[in-house]
Amino acid sequence: MRPIQSMFRTKHHHVPSLNVASMPDLIFTVLFFFMIVTHMRSDEVKVKVEVPQGKEMQKLAHKASVVNVYIGRPFQGPDAEYRIQLNGDIVTAEEIPARIEAIRASMSPENADKLTVSLRADRHTPMGLIQDVKQALQQSYALKIHYSATDKTNN
Amino acid sequence: MFRKRYRQQIPELNTTSTADISFMLLIFFLVTSSMDTDKGLLRQMPPPPLDHEQPVDINKDLVMRVALDADGQLTCDGKTVSVRQLRDEVRTLAQVNRTGHVVSLQVDRQATYEAYFEMQNAIVGAYHALREQYARERYGRSYGLCTADEKAAVNAYYPQRISEAPTTDASSDGQKGGRV
Numbered sequence: 001m002r003p004i005q006s007m008f009r010t011k012h013h014h015v016p017s018l019n020v021a022s023m024p025d026l027i028f029t030v031l032f033f034f035m036i037v038t039h040m041r042s043d044e045v046k047v048k049v050e051v052p053q054g055k056e057m058q059k060l061a062h063k064a065s066v067v068n069v070y071i072g073r074p075f076q077g078p079d080a081e082y083r084i085q086l087n088g089d090i091v092t093a094e095e096i097p098a099r100i101e102a103i104r105a106s107m108s109p110e111n112a113d114k115l116t117v118s119l120r121a122d123r124h125t126p127m128g129l130i131q132d133v134k135q136a137l138q139q140s141y142a143l144k145i146h147y148s149a150t151d152k153t154n155n
Numbered sequence: 156m157f158r159k160r161y162r163q164q165i166p167e168l169n170t171t172s173t174a175d176i177s178f179m180l181l182i183f184f185l186v187t188s189s190m191d192t193d194k195g196l197l198r199q200m201p202p203p204p205l206d207h208e209q210p211v212d213i214n215k216d217l218v219m220r221v222a223l224d225a226d227g228q229l230t231c232d233g234k235t236v237s238v239r240q241l242r243d244e245v246r247t248l249a250q251v252n253r254t255g256h257v258v259s260l261q262v263d264r265q266a267t268y269e270a271y272f273e274m275q276n277a278i279v280g281a282y283h284a285l286r287e288q289y290a291r292e293r294y295g296r297s298y299g300l301c302t303a304d305e306k307a308a309v310n311a312y313y314p315q316r317i318s319e320a321p322t323t324d325a326s327s328d329g330q331k332g333g334r335v
Contacts, residue, residue, distance in 0.1 A: 038189060056276055058197045060197075118193065123268055130271070146196070149195045
């Protein structure tokens with residue numbers, strides 16, 4: 001029996017190298033696909049949100065005039081209370097009118113007119129909190145509300 | 156002199172790492188972007204009631220009272236209904252009295268958002284079905300394919316007359332309507 005070293009040596013064939021010249025093109029295609037179908041995450045979501053399902057859906061237009069409101073339980077921390085997150089920060093319902101005013105002031109006038117609140121609330125949120133938020137939004141004349149949801153496939 | 160220079164072969168650029176660079180870009184975009192589609196129910200709230208504003212009296216016969224209790228049970232004018240039944244009820248009401256009816260929503264503070272959303276979905280679905288039907292009769296095409304003017308005409312023909320009075324202060328009867 002031959003020693004192991006020489007056994008490998010004799011098996012040495014030259015494998016022709018694969019032409020990978022088109023690989024960057026392929027990856028760029030995938031990259032462009034993702035750049036088109038996705039959009040940048042505007043803010044870090046600090047609460048756990050599982051939106052309800054619905055059928056009569058409309059798409060949210062005018063991204064520049066959208067205020068995101070998330071309602072859910074925080075990911076971190078021991079408290080299991082539902083919290084409101086407006087754009088990037090956790091707020092209380094009483095703070096919402098002031099925040100909306102600040103956001104509206106920073107927008108261009110035509111965007112401020114179209115100001116829409118995208119409400120992403122967890123499906124188990126009690127309605128009391130949602131009603132407080134809605135009342136706060138009404139006080140600050142942010143009257144367009146978009147209840148975010150996913151498509152219901154069955155039924 | 157020049158000829159000699161042209162004969163020189165230009166060395167090929169090594170593009171092996173382009174794949175790695177584009178992979179890094181790809182991964183960066185995958186991490187920083189989200190794919191969640193912005194779909195949902197678009198609703199319009201009425202402006203906050205002014206102090207000097209007098210609530211409008213509405214004939215009780217025209218009002219359908221829809222209530223959602225803490226257990227997520229829907230009641231429509233006192234009788235228990237399912238989401239689908241509610242949809243049919245709203246559709247019948249809006250068809251019979253197009254511009255005079257009012258759907259009054261009463262939501263318990265302990266009810267879940269999901270139940271509320273399903274209720275809204277059913278009501279909006281009833282109006283959408285009516286508008287779709289009218290758009291087909293009037294313009295011969297689906298509501299979604301109508302022009303903005305035609306949509307406005309259809310919306311005016313079947314207006315959404317929904318009132319959401321807050322449950323916290325039952326004494327004040329300020330009408331909080333919602334329409335699109």
